[in-house]
Amino acid sequence: MDFCQVFVDSSYDPHEVLSGVETVVDDDTAVVGCTGTGNFTETETLANGIAVALVTSDSFRFDTAIATGLGENIHGTVREAARALPDDIDYPYQSALVLHDGLAGVGERLALAIQRRLGPHVGFAGGAASDNYQMESTPVFCDGTVAEDALVLVLVSGTQRAVISVDHGHEPISEPHAVTDGSGNVVRELDGEPAFEVWKNAVRDHVTAFDFDVDALSLESEEMNRLMGVYEFGIDQGNGFKIRWPKSIGQDGSLSFAVDVPEGTVLRVMYGGQESQIDSVRRVAEEAVALAEGDLAGGFIFDCACREIILQDEFSDAVDELASVLSVPFAGFETYGELCMQMGQLSGFHNTTTVAFLLPE
Structure with a gap:
């Protein structure tokens, strides 16, 4: 061998x-x-x-x-x-x-x-x-x-x-949102608003397909963990999007990603279902x-x-x-x-x- x-x-x-x-x-x-x-x-x-x-x-x-x-x-x-x-x-x-x-x-x-x-x-x-x-x-x-x-x-x-x-297998479902406050892998604000709130606003109507009420879910629940995997973020590369996973949610409404996301980065909320x-x-x-x-x-x-x-x-x-x-x-x-x-x-x-x-x- x-x-x-x-x-x-x-x-x-x-x-x-x-x-x-x-x-x-x-x-x-x-x-x-x-x-x-x-x-x-x-x-x-x-x-x-x-x-x-x-x-x-x-x-x-x-x-x-x-x-x-x-x-x-x-x-x-x-x-x-x-x-x-x-x-x-x-x-x-x-x-x-x-x-x-x-x-x-x-x-x-x-x-x-x-x-x-x-x-x-x-x-x-x-x-x-x-x-x-x-x-x-x-x-x-x-x-x-x-x-x-x-x-x-x-x-x-x-x-x-x-x-x-x-x-x-993800496609954008939101408008572009710029990172206006963040450091390292933590994004605190998108367009001046708490990052998690921007994400929730983008997915709220979409998650009805899962029979979830995104506003009623606890931050640490299995259902929220799944939704954060289905509705991730994408960075437009010109010929496609590079996906960024928000692995956890802070009590202050911040999102922690698996990799650095610098201030000024433009993100869009993405959707990728099973099919x-x-x-x-x-x-x-x-x-x-x-x-x-x-x-x-x-x-x-x-x-x-x-x-x-x-x-x-x-x-x-x-x-x-x-x-x-x-x-x-x-x-x-x-x-x-x-x-x-x-x-x-x-x-x-x-x-x-x-x-x-x-x-x-």
């Missing part, structure tokens, strides 16, 4: 899981992974399980590195990981897989730092480790090391180009098949934990949709945010989005 990627439900001890995997694979197999909210393969969706993908290839090589200190020094952590990778690889194409601590809250800045370090011609995909919404511990691991506040970087070099595709989420998963698979110059061998899927909130019992249907279109083995997990950066893009962190990284035969 050349490469092994492991996605572990956060109820398991990742050290023990990693030890078990290492007793099965060869000593020279590169092993990486992280904790996940839910894991899946092309044949099964696992509520509390472990998904393992093994790769043997004559046309690709996998070089791995891990570095810590992500929360305090993003660029330094990326630099440390990149320096541990070889620089004398004689393959025409390179791409990368990225896993990082999902509680670091640095997704967008991390994507830009990796792009600067690897260069604009190296596309990459990956996800933020997750822990079943506990928000307590989201470690990543690489070749025997398990670490929090860490980044795992896998340089994938090959005789062919890896295929990367991305899509989401549109499954449609977007199918588009990801269809785009990957179309981009491939030949047959695909298999790969990895990074899907947002918010999709599980939206799809609930239908989440397995979305995985089945992927499997039916791709017709190849894959493994994936539900993230706290997805990374996808391709040539020409200026932003690479996503929420409630499906990202596929697939290897051609």
